[in-house]
Amino acid sequence: MRRRTTAFAAIVAVAAMALAGCSSSGGGGGDTGGGSGSDDPFKVIAFTSGNQTPIGAWWVKAVQAKADENGWDLTMIQGDFDFQKMNPQVESAIGQGADAIFDGFTDYASIGSIITAAKDADIPIFAMDSGTEATDGFVVNITTNQQKLVDSTLGALDESLGGLKGKNIMVIGHDPHPGIRLRASLAEKDLKAAGAVIAGGEIQKVKSPATGRTEALAIVADYLTAHPDGLDAVWVGWDDAALGASKAIDEAGSDAKVTGSDATSEAIAAIQAGGSFLATINQPWPEVLDTVTDDIIAFQKDGTMPKENFIAVDTTLVDKDNAADITPSDKL
Amino acid sequence: MTSTTVPVQPRTSIGKFLVQGGTTIALLALIVFFFAMRPDVFLTFTNVRNILFQVSILAIVAGAQTLVMVVGDFDLSLAATSSLSGAVVASLMLGGMPLAPAILIGLIVGLLIGIGNGLLVAYLNLSAFVATLATMTSVIGLAYLVTQGTTLFNLPPGFNALGQGRLLNVPLPVYIAILIGVILWAVLRFTTTGRKWYAIGGNVEVSRLSGINVRRGRLMAFAAAGLISAIAGILLAARLGSGSAVQGSDNLLFSVAAVFLGMTVIKSGQANLVGTMVGVAIIGVMSNGLNILGVNSYVQQVVTGLIIIAAVTLSSLKTRER
Numbered sequence: 130m131r132r133r134t135t136a137f138a139a140i141v142a143v144a145a146m147a148l149a150g151c152s153s154s155g156g157g158g159g160d161t162g163g164g165s166g167s168d169d170p171f172k173v174i175a176f177t178s179g180n181q182t183p184i185g186a187w188w189v190k191a192v193q194a195k196a197d198e199n200g201w202d203l204t205m206i207q208g209d210f211d212f213q214k215m216n217p218q219v220e221s222a223i224g225q226g227a228d229a230i231f232d233g234f235t236d237y238a239s240i241g242s243i244i245t246a247a248k249d250a251d252i253p254i255f256a257m258d259s260g261t262e263a264t265d266g267f268v269v270n271i272t273t274n275q276q277k278l279v280d281s282t283l284g285a286l287d288e289s290l291g292g293l294k295g296k297n298i299m300v301i302g303h304d305p306h307p308g309i310r311l312r313a314s315l316a317e318k319d320l321k322a323a324g325a326v327i328a329g330g331e332i333q334k335v336k337s338p339a340t341g342r343t344e345a346l347a348i349v350a351d352y353l354t355a356h357p358d359g360l361d362a363v364w365v366g367w368d369d370a371a372l373g374a375s376k377a378i379d380e381a382g383s384d385a386k387v388t389g390s391d392a393t394s395e396a397i398a399a400i401q402a403g404g405s406f407l408a409t410i411n412q413p414w415p416e417v418l419d420t421v422t423d424d425i426i427a428f429q430k431d432g433t434m435p436k437e438n439f440i441a442v443d444t445t446l447v448d449k450d451n452a453a454d455i456t457p458s459d460k461l
Numbered sequence: 462m463t464s465t466t467v468p469v470q471p472r473t474s475i476g477k478f479l480v481q482g483g484t485t486i487a488l489l490a491l492i493v494f495f496f497a498m499r500p501d502v503f504l505t506f507t508n509v510r511n512i513l514f515q516v517s518i519l520a521i522v523a524g525a526q527t528l529v530m531v532v533g534d535f536d537l538s539l540a541a542t543s544s545l546s547g548a549v550v551a552s553l554m555l556g557g558m559p560l561a562p563a564i565l566i567g568l569i570v571g572l573l574i575g576i577g578n579g580l581l582v583a584y585l586n587l588s589a590f591v592a593t594l595a596t597m598t599s600v601i602g603l604a605y606l607v608t609q610g611t612t613l614f615n616l617p618p619g620f621n622a623l624g625q626g627r628l629l630n631v632p633l634p635v636y637i638a639i640l641i642g643v644i645l646w647a648v649l650r651f652t653t654t655g656r657k658w659y660a661i662g663g664n665v666e667v668s669r670l671s672g673i674n675v676r677r678g679r680l681m682a683f684a685a686a687g688l689i690s691a692i693a694g695i696l697l698a699a700r701l702g703s704g705s706a707v708q709g710s711d712n713l714l715f716s717v718a719a720v721f722l723g724m725t726v727i728k729s730g731q732a733n734l735v736g737t738m739v740g741v742a743i744i745g746v747m748s749n750g751l752n753i754l755g756v757n758s759y760v761q762q763v764v765t766g767l768i769i770i771a772a773v774t775l776s777s778l779k780t781r782e783r
Contacts, residue, residue: 333758348752395612
């Protein structure tokens with residue numbers, strides 16, 4: 130028994146020394162970068178929960194290319210929308226030391242523990258499209274201007290319908306996505322202000338992005354059955370659901386118009402086909418990535434931090450006139 | 462020797478059959494309620510066609526789930542299998558393969574996944590929950606690989622017509638769902654295979670002692686379910702004109718709910734095709750009716766769960782009274 134206890138104590142002692150060794154060699158961030166002049170490669174932890182979306186998949190590849198180009202030691206963590214899996218992985222990577230963290234398309238509300246761990250380790254987080262308002266958790270977050278996005282799409286509907294006043298317009302949103310939630314609420318507010326009638330009385334909410342197209346299809350088909358002439362347009366927060374709404378309108382033989390957002394190749398093709406899909410929005414993610422990368426490089430060089438911690442860039446309306454000139458978001 | 466419980470459906474009149482279970486009562490109550498709320502819309506041809514169109518894919522997946530639940534198992538991978546099959550067909554056709562061989566390969570994919578599940582459950586004795594959960598995880602991954610995480614579209618018009626075409630102004634998927642439903646019902650009701658499946662679901666040991674090849678029976682049920690879910694996935698891709706890794710993922714939960722609802726329709730409480738279709742109808746009628754009434758989708762989700770509980774509870778109370 131005594132021999133077992135001694136052996137156990139020895140194992141614990143060895144493990145403790147090993148852990149101490151690990152923590153002293155890599156713990157704490159910001160010790161090799163930020164203009165420190167160290168010869169160690171600049172260590173970047175990049176993570177996204179949206180790697181299974183086309184844009185998220187593009188981002189993973191694009192950030193890897195940026196890392197190769199700039200000689201970063203990159204740790205890429207892909208979360209598959211599973212924060213219970215992703216957050217501990219990122220926190221573990223932070224524990225092993227890094228110079229900078231790059232968040233792609235993951236809302237700050239879902240990564241509170243990562244933000245805390247990064248602050249504790251004094252590692253700055255650079256982000257793109259990771260929230261719709263400024264937060265101290267990021268040294269910079271560049272996203273798209275949701276108000277201008279809404280202005281563009283409502284402008285297209287206004288022009289197509291000959292004014293919004295008195296028109297029945299459905300708004301379809303998805304609350305768990307902060308960007309879609311914000312722009313849907315802005316669209317509802319602006320439509321009401323313009324004198325339009327919100328079809329169904331409120332924002333129609335799709336529950337799951339995975340079934341967004343079929344959910345939107347059913348919502349619009351059922352609405353048109355109940356109100357055959359009661360729909361002039363459907364404003365949708367993202368293209369996949371907009372395609373479902375468009376299909377319901379076409380199948381019902383309605384003249385209603387649809388707008389989406391994302392500029393997917395399928396949406397662009399639908400716009401070019403000249404059916405009910407009127408317009409979508411192109412968000413300049415490659416340019417945003419370049420800007421955030423420049424910010425990280427400036428920090429790597431001499432510790433310079435971005436001047437603003439929240440930037441909202443303009444978007445481009447995609448309609449029949451310019452659809453052929455736009456690179457679809459899923460073909461970046 | 463103990464006899465196996467093969468559900469012999471009582472030869473009652475249609476009227477008696479309709480009032481036999483709480484689930485059927487719930488369906489009728491829902492129809493009456495929504496008709497009373499919107500008499501000008503709810504039972505019109507256009508809206509009934511809407512409902513049938515909206516539930517046709519779910520009806521096929523639920524039919525597949527019924528087969529597996531008849532033998533006492535369940536399959537969590539059916540919706541994922543259907544998505545993968547649809548994505549495979551879409552991918553092959555976009556690569557230039559003609560319609561028929563692409564569909565055939567999509568069906569084979571579903572069949573192989575079903576056989577894989579059957580082997581894991583029947584021959585390696587893994588629990589159906591663990592085996593099909595693991596399969597579902599891998600199949601979803603495969604679907605992402607096939608689609609590269611994107612939505613595959615620009616499918617041939619001939620293929621899209623399978624899901625969007627109409628015969629006598631009724632969408633083709635409705636006919637296909639009815640055809641598959643009738644075939645499954647006949648297989649379960651009139652064939653030796655169906656009887657064996659019910660016997661296995663009733664009591665595995667007694668079935669084995671009675672000379673039934675239990676393993677082969679369970680394998681066949683899983684294989685058939687995989688094949689049928691592939692049909693559903695291919696039809697969904699044709700209906701939407703696109704294929705993606707996760708489309709139709711809600712069919713898993715709803716198919717299980719439909720089978721459970723259907724199990725309350727007959728006295729024996731076993732999975733049965735007619736009951737499953739009643740369950741599918743409840744889900745479809747409720748979704749459509751609540752949409753027509755303009756009920757918030759979050760409230761719809763809550764109400765759907767409550768209606769399922771109410772139907773099953775009502776049926777349970779009736780059973781106790783007997």
